Structures are given as C-alpha cells and as structure tokens.
Amino acid sequence: MAEIYNVHLGVLNLGELPSEISEIGDDWETTFKGKRQKIITNLQRVVPDESAYNEVIVKRSNEGYAEFVSPTHPDYNKIMLKRKVKMPARASDYITHRNEAFQEGGAFEQGITDNKDAFMNNVKVILRVVGDKDKIVGAIPKAQLILLGKKALFEEVKNDTYDHVITSTELKPFFKYRRTIATIVATLNYYLSYVVYAIDAGYDDTWIENNIVNDANAELASYVNANLINPDLDPANSKIEISKDATTGRWGIHIVEATPEA
Numbered sequence: 001m002a003e004i005y006n007v008h009l010g011v012l013n014l015g016e017l018p019s020e021i022s023e024i025g026d027d028w029e030t031t032f033k034g035k036r037q038k039i040i041t042n043l044q045r046v047v048p049d050e051s052a053y054n055e056v057i058v059k060r061s062n063e064g065y066a067e068f069v070s071p072t073h074p075d076y077n078k079i080m081l082k083r084k085v086k087m088p089a090r091a092s093d094y095i096t097h098r099n100e101a102f103q104e105g106g107a108f109e110q111g112i113t114d115n116k117d118a119f120m121n122n123v124k125v126i127l128r129v130v131g132d133k134d135k136i137v138g139a140i141p142k143a144q145l146i147l148l149g150k151k152a153l154f155e156e157v158k159n160d161t162y163d164h165v166i167t168s169t170e171l172k173p174f175f176k177y178r179r180t181i182a183t184i185v186a187t188l189n190y191y192l193s194y195v196v197y198a199i200d201a202g203y204d205d206t207w208i209e210n211n212i213v214n215d216a217n218a219e220l221a222s223y224v225n226a227n228l229i230n231p232d233l234d235p236a237n238s239k240i241e242i243s244k245d246a247t248t249g250r251w252g253i254h255i256v257e258a259t260p261e262a
Contacts, residue, residue, distance in 0.1 A: 001237045005257040006166035007146060008243070009139040010250030011196055012128040016161075018135050021127060025120040032112045040102035050091035057094075058087045125196045129189065140189050143253045147181045147240075149173035164247045172230055172257060174238070180228055184220065184240060188253055191216035191242055195251050205244060208251070217241045234260040 047053050062083055069076055101107040131138030137157040145154040151171040158165065175181060191212055198208045220240045229235050237258035244251045 001234055001258050001261055003167050003237070003256065003258045004170040004172070005146075005151075005168060005255070007168075008164040008166070008245040008248065008250075008252055008254045009142045009146075010162040010164070010245060010248045010252035011139055011192065012136070012162060013250075014124060014128070014200070017124060017127055020135065021120075021123070024123055025116050028119055029112055029116050033109050036102055036104070036108055039108070040099070043098060043102070047095075050095060053091040053094055054088050058084075058091075061087065121200075125193055125200070128196055129192050139192065139252050140185060143188055143240075143255065144181060144185050146171065146255050147174040147184060148178070162248065162250065162252070164245050170257075172232055174233070174240070174255070174257065175223075175229055176231070177228075180223065184223060187216070187219055188240075188242070191219075192251070192253065195242065199251065213242050217243075232259060234258045 047056050062080065065083065066076075066080060069079055073079070127136055127138065129138050130140045137159075139162075142154060142157060142163065145157070149172050151168075154171075175184075194212050195208055198212060203211075220242070223229075224235050224238055224240060226235050229238060237256070239254070239256045241254050242251065243254045245254070
C-alpha cells in the first residue's frame with residue numbers, strides 16, 4: 001500500500017466567520033417583510049369573508065379530517081360534532097386577527113424579527129460547513145474537489161488554519177463515476193452539520209463521536225469498496241470519514257487515497 005494523498009478539511013469556529021454575514025440576516029428580514037402585502041392580499045382574495053371561511057377552511061378541513069378519522073372510529077360523531085360546532089364560531093375572529101396580524105408592524109412582521117436570530121444560527125452552521133460563493137470555501141466544497149481529483153483547484157482554496165494536508169504526492173479521482181460524489185457530499189453535509197450543531201450545544205467529543213460520527217463513518221465506509229472507487233486505489237486503505245484532527249483541533253472531513261502494493 002502506498003499512501004498518495006491524505007488531507008483533513010476542518011470546519012470554521014464560530015468566531016472566524018466574517019462580520020459581513022450580518023447582511024444575510026438583514027436581507028432575509030427585509031425580503032420577508034416585503035412579502036407582507038402580497039400575502040394578505042392573497043389571503044383576502046381566497047377567504048374574503050366569514051362565508052368563504054366556512055366554505056374554504058371549515059368545510060374542507062372537516063372533509064379531510066373525516067377521511068383521516070374514518071366513520072368507523074367509535075367517537076367519530078362526537079369528534080365531528082365538536083369540529084362542526086366550534087370551527088364556524090371562529091370565523092369572525094379569524095378574519096379580524098388575520099387582518100390585524102398583517103398590518104404594517106403587526107404580528108407577521110414581529111414574528112420575522114423574532115425569528116431572525118434562529119435563522120442566522122442555522123446560516124452560521126451552513127457557512128462553517130459549506131461556506132458561500134464570496135468569502136468562505138467550506139469543508140464540503142473542498143472535499144468535492146478532492147474527490148474529483150482536482151488538486152490544483154483545492155490548493156487555491158485551502159487554508160492552513162482550517163486544513164491539514166498530510167500527504168500530497170498525487171491525487172486521483174476517488175470514484176469510478178462522478179455521480180457517486182453527489183451521494184458522498186450529501187452524506188458529509190448532513191452529518192458534519194450535526195457535528196457543528198452539537199459543538200454549539202456544548203457536547204463533548206466523546207458524545208459527538210458516539211452519537212453522530214460513528215454512524216456517519218459506517219455509512220461513508222460502505223461506499224469505499226472495489227465496486228465504486230477508482231480501480232487505481234486500494235479500497236482497504238483509502239477512506240472518507242468525519243474525524244477530529246489532532247493538528248488543527250478541528251472536526252472535519254478526513255480523506256485518504258492509497259494505491260495497492262505493486
């Protein structure tokens with residue numbers, strides 16, 4: 001076995017994100033608030049009054065719920081009676097509260113503002129794992145370049161703070177077929193995102209390994225076999241895994257390419 005390429009691609013720490021990312025949250029808030037009038041106009045068109053409320057919401061809801069419960073349910077009549085009596089009584093409240101909620105500065109706009117931080121927390125995880133087109137190239141697109149065998153392109157975007165190149169004598173496409181890479185990238189993105197969520201939640205490395213990484217690596221290992229990987233590579237000694245790098249101290253993606261013994 002000859003190891004020809006060995007690299008660890010680390011995720012960014014929260015404090016390493018550029019301050020400009022606040023613009024993403026501002027744009028999200030502005031965009032959704034800008035939809036307020038369009039949304040209420042459409043709602044008022046579909047349900048303009050109490051009569052339409054009973055036809056569009058109450059009647060359709062009861063028909064759907066009746067199919068879900070089934071007339072054979074022992075309490076079917078009681079359940080449907082409760083819905084038929086109570087729901088029409090809410091028609092006036094629905095119209096009033098809906099229109100109030102979509103007034104300028106109302107509950108709709110306030111809800112967007114209140115959820116801005118939650119939205120940005122998810123954005124920050126994405127940026128630390130995937131990055132964006134302008135300022136950050138994350139571990140996921142770097143892994144894709146490695147799996148494609150594009151060594152020169154990876155060298156242009158790698159960052160010695162986050163990435164640890166261990167062996168770099170050669171780099172080959174990892175798989176026989178490019179389409180396999182899409183599956184690997186999706187799997188890496190799914191599990192590595194949860195690793196970052198776990199880090200932010202305060203879980204230690206042992207918890208992360210036992211509850212996320214072991215499952216991730218078992219799934220990833222199932223793709224590193226003679227049927228899928230480049231026949232120039234040795235499936236027994238090549239690997240794709242999620243691990244914590246001892247040099248950078250970061251969780252990330254570890255890829256090894258090894259060729260068979262001559």
